[in-house]
Amino acid sequence: MPxxxxxxxxxxxxxxxxxxxxxxxxxxxxTALFLGLFGIMGFGMYHHMKSRKEWREIxxxxxxxxxxxIPMLQAEQDRDTYRREEALRAREAEIMKDVPDWEVGRTAxxxxxxxxxxVPLYLPEEHKx
Amino acid sequence: xxxxxxxxxxxxxxxxxxxxxxxxxxxxxNVGATSAILASTAFALGAHCKEYNEDxxxxxxxxxxxxxxxxxxxxVTRCSIDLLTKLRERCHKQLxxxxxxxxxxxxxxxxxxxxxxxxxxxxxxxFGYKKQVPGAPKxxxxxxxxxxxxxxxxxxxx
Numbered sequence: 001m002p003x004x005x006x007x008x009x010x011x012x013x014x015x016x017x018x019x020x021x022x023x024x025x026x027x028x029x030x031t032a033l034f035l036g037l038f039g040i041m042g043f044g045m046y047h048h049m050k051s052r053k054e055w056r057e058i059x060x061x062x063x064x065x066x067x068x069x070i071p072m073l074q075a076e077q078d079r080d081t082y083r084r085e086e087a088l089r090a091r092e093a094e095i096m097k098d099v100p101d102w103e104v105g106r107t108a109x110x111x112x113x114x115x116x117x118x119v120p121l122y123l124p125e126e127h128k129x
Numbered sequence: 130x131x132x133x134x135x136x137x138x139x140x141x142x143x144x145x146x147x148x149x150x151x152x153x154x155x156x157x158x159n160v161g162a163t164s165a166i167l168a169s170t171a172f173a174l175g176a177h178c179k180e181y182n183e184d185x186x187x188x189x190x191x192x193x194x195x196x197x198x199x200x201x202x203x204x205v206t207r208c209s210i211d212l213l214t215k216l217r218e219r220c221h222k223q224l225x226x227x228x229x230x231x232x233x234x235x236x237x238x239x240x241x242x243x244x245x246x247x248x249x250x251x252x253x254x255x256f257g258y259k260k261q262v263p264g265a266p267k268x269x270x271x272x273x274x275x276x277x278x279x280x281x282x283x284x285x286x287x
Contacts, residue, residue, distance in 0.1 A: 051279035057272035058239050058280060061262045065238065068175030069167055071182040072160060072209045075202030078195035079154045085195070087148035114194035 085117075157203040160210055165228040168236050169248070170216060176258035178208035219255045223248040238273070239280045245273060 028036070089105045096102045109115050149155070160167075167174075175182065181204045188198040216224055227244040234240035249260050260273060272278075 047279075054272060054275070054279050057262070057265055060264060061238055061272055064175070064262050065168055065171040068171040068182075071178070071185045071202075071205045072167075072174065074189065075185060075198075075205045076159050078198060078202050079150065079157060079159075081195040082154060082199060083148065083150045084146050086151045087146055090148075114192060114197075116193070 154199055154203070157206060158210065160206060160213065162213055163228075165231040165236060166213070166224070168231055168238070169224060169228040169245075170213065172260045172262075173216065173252050173256065173258050174209055174212055177212040177256065178205060181205045181208045215256070216252070220248060220251040223251045239278070240282060242273065242275075242278070242281055249273070 027033075085105075093104045096104065107115060162170075181201070185198060185201040185205045188201045191197070223244075227241055227248045230241035230244040231238070238245065252258055252260075260271075262271065262273075265271060
């Protein structure tokens with residue numbers, strides 16, 4: 001019986017064998033992510049700023065729509081205020097006709113500037129037709 | 130609107146002063162157009178009545194008293210009525226389409242561009258007034274002439 005044999009490699013060399021690493025994909029590279037992020041944000045910001053500009057012009061247009069109408073509306077309002085003030089003055093003169101030295105329509109303010117009435121006039125029942 | 134909030138003690142009827150207008154303003158008519166028509170024609174009005182409007186506003190700056198600017202105000206009103214009458218004669222269809230659209234769209238001009246463009250063309254053809262928003266940037270298409278837009282009805286939006 002032969003003696004013990006040492007366990008050694010095969011003579012010559014081992015044969016090559018085929019192998020493959022099964023590593024899942026790590027996704028796009030950092031550079032691609034970075035560029036993609038800025039691309040998407042740039043697209044969004046471009047349209048956001050463009051729409052903001054458009055909105056600004058829309059508001060400008062809206063304001064000027066009103067500004068063009070102001071003289072017309074003010075003229076009508078002035079005529080009505082004038083009519084009401086004249087009626088008020090006439091009524092006051094009628095009521096106070098017996099009081100000597102009564103100045104009709106005298107303003108309560110110490111100024112020559114016109115002061116728009118802040119208190120709406122209550123019209124007494126007897127002055128309504 | 131018989132009772133306005135905060136004025137329950139004073140019904141609307143009691144605010145009305147039935148006194149007829151004084152002789153000075155008796156023969157001046159009021160415009161009597163609804164707000165949609167006014168919004169629709171505002172730029173034409175600003176162009177048509179520019180001199181009268183400026184005169185009136187300068188007069189108002191001089192003295193705020195309503196009795197001070199009655200003559201100028203009457204001119205402004207007559208000019209406005211003149212324009213609206215002419216618009217009704219010449220651009221009735223376009224004007225009606227536009228102001229009806231404004232009525233349905235909360236009076237937002239940007240919701241009614243498809244209706245506005247024929248009206249602007251009609252006004253330019255008949256009166257020669259080109260709609261220009263003062264202070265708008267010199268470069269680029271004016272906002273009311275853009276074909277692609279962000280705001281407005283979805284069929285025209287970007």
